[in-house]
């Protein structure tokens with residue numbers, strides 16, 4: 306076959322725009338292969354952040370254009386990921402095998418932080434990343450229930466380290482796997498923080514692009530100690546639109562600012578209620594609160610998740626909506642938020658070499 310000029314293909318690919326792309330695919334150096342094999346065009350991308358949904362859109366939007374331009378019979382598309390390790394807050398040392406840590410926090414309890422953390426972790430995974438989830442919500446470890454793993458216990462092969470519990474492809478650990486329900490509630494602050502840091506350091510995490518940490522709610526001493534001791538890349542705040550939750554979310558952002566941890570943005574949970582009968586959207590907890598808070602603190606509103614019975618039911622049954630109803634509008638929303646988080650982390654952060662040293666506490 307004669308040599309074909311691939312520059313028009315690259316130019317079509319570089320013209321592709323998407324909310325996750327602050328730079329185009331050419332500038333990102335994401336087009337790793339663009340060549341011919343027996344009348345078929347091979348296009349291979351390697352992305353530094355999870356990008357599956359956008360990759361589907363790219364194919365839909367550009368396949369016909371490229372075929373027309375090249376007269377190829379078909380395109381064989383593929384995508385791989387080489388997820389970037391980003392600079393950690395306060396130059397902290399990394400956890401072995403963990404590239405990036407995202408702390409999910411809320412100023413106030415009960416706003417849906419754990420529900421959001423679980424669905425987001427699974428959404429990041431569906432978008433192409435290797436993900437772990439650490440339930441640091443010591444006073445209400447709900448992750449095992451939400452993942453249907455309540456009866457499981459991590460093994461300790463050497464009496465010091467723990468093997469994580471695998472659930473739907475996520476590597477997880479939770480205080481809920483280790484102590485009887487209710488026992489951790491009586492721990493004093495330092496004991497609780499120590500236990501969590503131990504879980505973080507002593508779990509035999511497989512290679513992870515992101516470890517999502519479901520932080521304990523509130524902005525007290527435990528949260529401050531944890532925020533300072535965990536090598537996080539950035540934090541994400543979950544709130545409801547209610548004034549009382551927003552005031553506490555504000556305290557959360559202020560706490561992270563104080564210890565130099567970037568707040569990537571705010572997720573508004575229970576933003577509006579969707580009526581199961583007529584589909585009507587009702588803003589029962591108020592409107593625009595999280596948007597205004599984000600503006601005030603120069604951060605972004607990463608997404609708005611509705612209040613819906615099926616979201617709660619799926620979690621109660623141990624099958625988060627992203628798994629139970631992957632094609633639902635809710636799962637799409639979680640994937641959209643996950644994509645925003647991953648691309649914002651990449652474009653706002655500084656890429657560093659992975660650090661494989663082990664921390665001791």
Ligand SMILES: Nc1ncnc2c1ncn2[C@@H]1O[C@H](COP(=O)(O)OP(=O)(O)OP(=O)(O)O)[C@@H](O)[C@H]1O
Pocket residue numbers: 411413414415416417418419420421442445447522574575610611612613614616617618620621
């Ligand atoms: N968007 C939603 N729609 C319906 N139910 C929800 C939604 N978000 C959370 N819930 C339900 O609200 C309850 C509290 O949620 P969750 O445990 O995630 O809150 P939390 O902020 O982590 O709480 P805590 O502060 O106790 O850790 C759960 O029963 C959960 O299923």
